[in-house]
Amino acid sequence: MGTLGSRQLLLCCALWGLCLASDYDDYSQNSTSEQVSTPEVTPCPRAIPGDQATVNNVTYLLIPEVTRAQLGSAVTVRLIPCLYSLAFLLGLPANALALWVLATRAERLASTVFLMNLATADLLLVSVLPFKISYYFLGNHWPFGEGLCRLTTALFYGNMYCSVLLLTCISVDRYLAVAHPFSSRAFRTPGLAAGTCAAVWLCAAALTLPLTLQQQSYPLLGAGLTLCHDVLPRHEDDGFYFYYFVALISCAFLLPLLLLALSSGAVLRVLLRGGGRYCHAAKLTALVLVSLVVFYAPSNVLLLLHYSSPCSRLHGRLYLSYMVSLALSTFNSCADPFIYYYVSEDFREKVRRRVFKGSKKTTTSLKTSKETLPRSKHSLV
Structure with missing residues (x-):
């Protein structure tokens, strides 16, 4: 009897041990599954990332309340549209008048072709600003449809980077005119300049083509707003957008900035050798060079920082800073006419004659650029 009791006791202990082992295995499996199912940090698109929700076959976006409050803040609905309005009021007449005078009164030189294309790019950039102004004044609401949202976004970025590329072409052309005035005459022709400008326009269009191939406007759930480009849904291939914007900034800003800095440095070296009479030039x-860095560097740096950082609550604030710097970058289109055109006394005189018709001498052609820059101390053109 004692032996039977001992055997029963051992059997009970063995069964209890098996239960403990089974519970431990279940706990281990559950712990492992919980670790595997932990959501990974996903990369963010260029805009603020939002989650999708489908209601009645309509795709809406969901964003945190903090982010929504930042998008509806005074900075977004007042400061940014006011900056765009000021850029529009300054840039539209300045570039339109400059393009008109260049097209009708300027001598056809290689530099004139570059300047006309620069004025056109700046004019196209400021011409899309009324859509962005109304968008922000309406509290980040886009009532113009998906097609116009894509077109406005592509034209905005395309013409902005096209201006950067054209500024680089102008700087290189001036380097050739100053450092190699005689040997460069053979290829500093209006025809070659026109071909270069055509290549720049095609390059800018190709670089911004991906912006026209993806949906840019989404309604915001529960807010009665349709956002354009500011909030985009997360995608499985978000890594593509990171590499796309790295390539865009490298090809359309960093590389042109390097070429512009080198050519401007070479021009400065030649001018400073000429003494005080070329100090103004x-x-x-x-x-x-300074204006390009001041107006464009902040927005491009913030763009890379915004996209390369892990998703966090700081992204809303970082993107808000990016939008402000982007609005400030449009003032470069307002500064270009005064740096390149209106600084010239000859150009200002032609503008007065063209606008006020105050002189009978309207047949004299305007030379916006001499064959060698040092001949004029009052103008860079």
């Missing part, structure tokens, strides 16, 4: 040459 040297200052304007330096101003071109």
